[in-house]
Amino acid sequence: MATIKDVAAAAGVSVATVSRVVNNGPKVSAKNRDLVKKVMLELGYRPNANARALVTQTNPTLGLVFSELTDPFFATLAGGVEKVTRNNNIQLLISNGLVSAESEKRAIETLLEQRCQALVVHSKALSNQALIDYAEAVPALVLINRYIPEIAHRCVWLDNQAGGEAAARHLLSLGHKNIACITSSYDIEDPRLRLEGVKSVLSEEGMPLAEHAIASSDPNEIGGEIAAQNLLARGLDFTALIVYNDSMASGAITVLCDNGYRVPEDVSVIGFDDVLLSRYLRPKLTTMRYPIEMMAMEAAEMSLALASGESVAPIHKYVPTLVKRDSVSQPKD
Structure with a gap:
C-alpha cells in the first residue's frame, strides 16, 4: 500500500506539500496540486482519516x-x-x-x-x-x-404520553372496557410515559387500570411472550391489550393464539412503533406510528x-x- 512518502517521491515534492493537498491547505500551486492528485490516483494512495483529523481537529x-x-x-x-x-x-x-x-x-x-x-x-x-x-x-x-x-x-x-392516550381512546371508542397492558421492564422514560397516557385516559372514563392488569418484561418478542403468559396466568378477563412496542406485541399474539384466543375476535392487540414487522404479522398489527x-x-x-x-x-x-x-x-x- 502506497504511503505519503511514496506519493511525495513520485511527484518530486515534499511530504508537507502532499499533506497540504490532502487537507486542502493553502500555499500549494495549482500545478503541484494537480500533480499530487494525479500521483495519488496512480499509486492508489488513500489518506489516513486519523492522520487528517490530527491536522483539521475534525473528521x-x-x-x-x-x-x-x-x-x-x-x-x-x-x-x-x-x-x-x-x-x-x-x-x-x-x-x-x-x-x-x-x-x-x-x-x-x-x-x-x-x-x-x-x-x-x-x-x-x-x-x-x-x-x-x-x-x-x-x-x-x-x-x-x-x-x-x-x-x-x-x-x-x-x-410518548400522547401515544398512550391515543391508543387507549381508540380502544374505548370501540367499546372495550377490560383493557390490559404489557410494558417494558427497562428503567427508562418511554414505557413510563406511555403507561401514564393509558392510565390517565382510563381514569378519566372511570375505569382505572389495575396494577395486576399490567405485565412487564424485556422489550422484545420473548419479553412479549413472557408478559402475555403472566397476564393469562392471573386469570384476567380482558378484551384488549395495549403493548409497549411491536416486537413485544408479536410475542404476545403468539401466546394468545397458542392458548386458544383469536385476535382480534377475542382479544384486540395494539402495538407501538409501526416497524416493518407490524405489516407482516397475522393479523396485521394495529399500532401507534413512531416516525x-x-x-x-x-x-x-x-x-x-x-x-x-x-x-x-x-x-x-x-x-x-x-x-x-x-x-x-x-x-x-
Whole structure:
C-alpha cells in the first residue's frame, strides 16, 4: 500500500506539500496540486482519516449512538441517519450504548476520540445533566428520542404520553372496557410515559387500570411472550391489550393464539412503533406510528447544520399517529 512518502517521491515534492493537498491547505500551486492528485490516483494512495483529523481537529464523519443493534426500531433509526450522511458524502460511525449509563458514556467518548464533527445520540440511561454537559462541550451534538428543557433546541423527541392516550381512546371508542397492558421492564422514560397516557385516559372514563392488569418484561418478542403468559396466568378477563412496542406485541399474539384466543375476535392487540414487522404479522398489527426514520433524518441534518455553524429551529416535537390494521376490533357482545 502506497504511503505519503511514496506519493511525495513520485511527484518530486515534499511530504508537507502532499499533506497540504490532502487537507486542502493553502500555499500549494495549482500545478503541484494537480500533480499530487494525479500521483495519488496512480499509486492508489488513500489518506489516513486519523492522520487528517490530527491536522483539521475534525473528521468528516457523523457519529451515532443508539441502544440495540438487533432491534428493528433502531435499525430504522440508523437507516434514517445513514440516508443523510450518504447524501452529504459523510462517513457514519456507530457506537452501541446498550441502555447503560457507563456504556452510553463510553460510546460517546469513543466517537469524540475519532473527532467526529457531528453527533446524534440516543441516550436513555445518562442523566439530564450529563447530556447537558456533553451538549455544551460538543456544539453539534443532537439528542434523539429524549427531551431536556435546557437544551430543547438540540432535542428531536416524541410525545410518548400522547401515544398512550391515543391508543387507549381508540380502544374505548370501540367499546372495550377490560383493557390490559404489557410494558417494558427497562428503567427508562418511554414505557413510563406511555403507561401514564393509558392510565390517565382510563381514569378519566372511570375505569382505572389495575396494577395486576399490567405485565412487564424485556422489550422484545420473548419479553412479549413472557408478559402475555403472566397476564393469562392471573386469570384476567380482558378484551384488549395495549403493548409497549411491536416486537413485544408479536410475542404476545403468539401466546394468545397458542392458548386458544383469536385476535382480534377475542382479544384486540395494539402495538407501538409501526416497524416493518407490524405489516407482516397475522393479523396485521394495529399500532401507534413512531416516525423514527423521519426524526432520525431531521436529527442528522440538524447535527450537520450545527457543525457548520448554522442555526436550527427551536422545536422538534413529534406526535404518534394511529395506524389501523387488523388486530383490533369491537369486543364481542
